[in-house]
Amino acid sequence: MSITWSTRVETDADIPAVRAIVRAAFGSPAEADLVDALRSDPAWIPGLSVVAVADDDRPVAHALLTRCHIDDRPALCLAPVAVLPEHHKTGAGSAVVRAALAAAKESGERHVVVLGHPEYYPRFGFTRASAYGIGLTVEVPDDALMALTLDADEPLPGGTVHYAGPFGI
Numbered sequence: 001m002s003i004t005w006s007t008r009v010e011t012d013a014d015i016p017a018v019r020a021i022v023r024a025a026f027g028s029p030a031e032a033d034l035v036d037a038l039r040s041d042p043a044w045i046p047g048l049s050v051v052a053v054a055d056d057d058r059p060v061a062h063a064l065l066t067r068c069h070i071d072d073r074p075a076l077c078l079a080p081v082a083v084l085p086e087h088h089k090t091g092a093g094s095a096v097v098r099a100a101l102a103a104a105k106e107s108g109e110r111h112v113v114v115l116g117h118p119e120y121y122p123r124f125g126f127t128r129a130s131a132y133g134i135g136l137t138v139e140v141p142d143d144a145l146m147a148l149t150l151d152a153d154e155p156l157p158g159g160t161v162h163y164a165g166p167f168g169i
Contacts, residue, residue, distance in 0.1 A: 005095035009103070010049040010062070015039075017059040018051065025082035034166055035064060035080065043067040043164030047107065048076070050100045052083075052092040060084045061092035063100040068113065070134055071159030075111035076104055077167075097124055105150040112150065113161050118143035133158025138169050 010018060015036075022032040038044055043066040051059035061083040068077040078100065083093045101124060104112065113129060114121050115136070126146035129135070134147050137160060149156050163169055 003090050003092070005052040005061070005090075005092050007050050007052050007095050007099035009047050010051050010059075014051055014059050018049075018062045021059060021062050021084055022080060022082040024084050026080070031080050031082070035062075037166035038064065038066050038164060041066070041164050041166050043077075043166075045076075045107075048100055048103055050096045050103065052095045052099075060087045061096045063093075063096035065100050065104055065109075065112065066164055068164060069162045070111065070113070070157050071162075073111070073157045073159065074109075075113055075161070076109050077161075077163055078112055078114040079116070079167075081116075094123070101148075101150065110149060110151040110154050111156055112148045114146050114148075115140060115144055116146070118146070121146050124148065129156075129161075132156040134161060135159075136161050136169065 019032045022035055048065040050063050052061035054060050063081045065076040065078055068075050081093055081097055126148045128143055129145040129147040130142050147156050
């Protein structure tokens, strides 16, 4: 069942709900702690943390874009995307990803990378990063690291992805 979800930028009042969403989606506090750590890191970009909300304005899904670099070129990292289990397969996750990518494009960002499920992210235009010469400093399956350009006039740069410190890689 797909619903038309309302999305908005995360607010300070949403932080407890976002923690609960991420904790429920991933089953451990590590991912929720990562989101908290990113909020206090220079990689945090206000306006690129998005929630999908239920009719009562309660957040049910969350997506986050933070600063990373492909070698020395600025890019964004999409991580994590989380949905409350009771709202899986309703379109809430897709809504927050699309809203975050639209906000990034509107703010002039050009490139996004994601380390995630290869069955999920191609629907948003992500393709294998290795096809552009983009890699990581750690071994991951080739189809797990994906990249997307938000500006058709600026091709993806090759190089190594450097994440914000809280990611630990």
